[in-house]
Amino acid sequence: MSTFKALQVSEGQDGAFVQRVVERDVADLPAGDVLVRVRYSSLNFKDALSASGNRGVTKQFPHTPGIDAAGTVVESAVGEFAVGDEVIVTGYDLGMNTAGGFGQYIRVPAPWLIKRPQGLSLREAMVLGTAGLTAALCVDKLESAGLDPQAGPVLVTGASGGVGSVAVALLSSLGYTVAAATGKAEQADYLRSLGATQIVTREALQEGLEKPMLKEQWAGAVDTVGGDILFNVVKSLRYGGSVACCGLTAGVGFKANVMPFILRGVNLLGVDSVELPLVVKASMWDKLSLQWKLANLDELSREISLDALPEAIVAILAGKQVGRLLVNLG
The missing domain is CATH 3.90.180.10 (Medium-chain alcohol dehydrogenases, catalytic domain)
Incomplete structure (x- = not known):
């Protein structure tokens, strides 16, 4: 040793x-x-x-x-x-x-x-890892803000990445209608195999950056990329909807305005999985090993x-x- x-x-x-x-x-x-x-x-x-x-x-x-x-x-x-x-x-x-x-x-x-947790092997725990824990925290925060499967479609950005893949699979397993946004068109079949019912291109999410509001589409969203894409998602949330933000691969800044917040009452929810209290992490790992355990x-x-x-x-x-x-x- x-x-x-x-x-x-x-x-x-x-x-x-x-x-x-x-x-x-x-x-x-x-x-x-x-x-x-x-x-x-x-x-x-x-x-x-x-x-x-x-x-x-x-x-x-x-x-x-x-x-x-x-x-x-x-x-x-x-x-x-x-x-x-x-x-x-x-x-x-x-x-x-x-x-x-x-x-x-x-x-x-x-x-x-x-x-x-008894319901997860060491191997399964690391298939999830920080990415899986972060995805679960995003879903938990969205549900705490009122999201449920009947509310409408949920968007996941950066869907083919680690956090995005787990988020798509988890939301689908919980009965949500999932739209997967990706810049990798060749991964559409993979995302559908995880439970996505709609594939959204990265280009589509970048349209309308200059507009203060966009058409209402999503009951909720998990955003793993940040940047202007994140605020375009905010602008296209349905009334009262929320987006959980956990990533920054598209940038740390975005052009914002207050209109979606005061006209549609939407929420931008920050998610951290690094300095989270251990008791919260343990609770989420228990959830991932039991009622939220993924079969795939x-x-x-x-x-x-x-x-x-x-x-x-x-x-x-x-x-x-x-x-x-x-x-x-x-």
């Missing part, structure tokens, strides 16, 4: 960042309450930002990314966790400035950990090894990843 494999990101003399699988020493991991043998992780957009040297995500290098991890406790200094417990870690500082799930071992504070999890994911991560990181940064990418750490 003294050494283990991990993806390490280093900055070269030319300023370029390089990812390679290395042998690390367990003793070099940061201080923490619990040592976990990681079995599975997953690739998220934030991981790719860290792996490409984005200092807004990760400040110091060399570094091991991976904001998700699921595995087995091998050492514990606290009573809440015993050797052999299967646990999940998502968010907080894991994989950002603390060595993350792209290594076979992590050492973390106990308040970051939850015990694996395997359709959402592709499994890769640590060695395949550098190529996958390039693909996700180029907007080419579809669904979820499960990382098997052996």
Whole structure:
């Protein structure tokens, strides 16, 4: 157990960042309450930002990314966790400035950990990962704001990505009529297999940017892209509708006006899955393992090894990843 494999990101003399699988020493991991043998992780957009040297995500290098991890406790200094417990870690500082799930071992504070819900295997938990948790939080927030399946169609933007794919599948499983918006026309069949009944092009969502209001279409929406597309969605919500916002791949800013809010009473709901209190995360994981458990999890994911991560990181940064990418750490 003294050494283990991990993806390490280093900055070269030319300023370029390089990812390679290395042998690390367990003793070099940061201080923490619990040592976990990681079995599975997953690739998220934030991981790719860290792996490409984005200092807004990760400040110091060399570094091991991976904001998700699921595995087995091998050492514990606290009573809440015993050797052999299967646990999940998502968010907080894991994989950002603390060595993350792209290594076979992590050492973390106990308040970051939850015990694996009985209804999910470690593998299933990482097929979902932060993306699945975020999608579930979006749906939960929309329902808390009054959305129900009878209200009308629900739009998911960035639908072929990780969060979007889970959101489409989850909403469909809960009885919603789902419209999937994507810039990847070739993924229409994939999105229909997850339960989407309507495919919306990215170009269609970019029409009417100059208008203060658009035709009422959506009872609710999950937006994973941000930018002007997000506010076009706001402008096309039905009266009293809501959009849950959780992503920024299309940009962090948008042109806005107050008219949709005061004339249609719509809501823009922010969703965070990183610093969320652990009790809320645990509650959502329980939901995903029971009444919200997805029957088609395997359709959402592709499994890769640590060695395949550098190529996958390039693909996700180029907007080419579809669904979820499960990382098997052996």
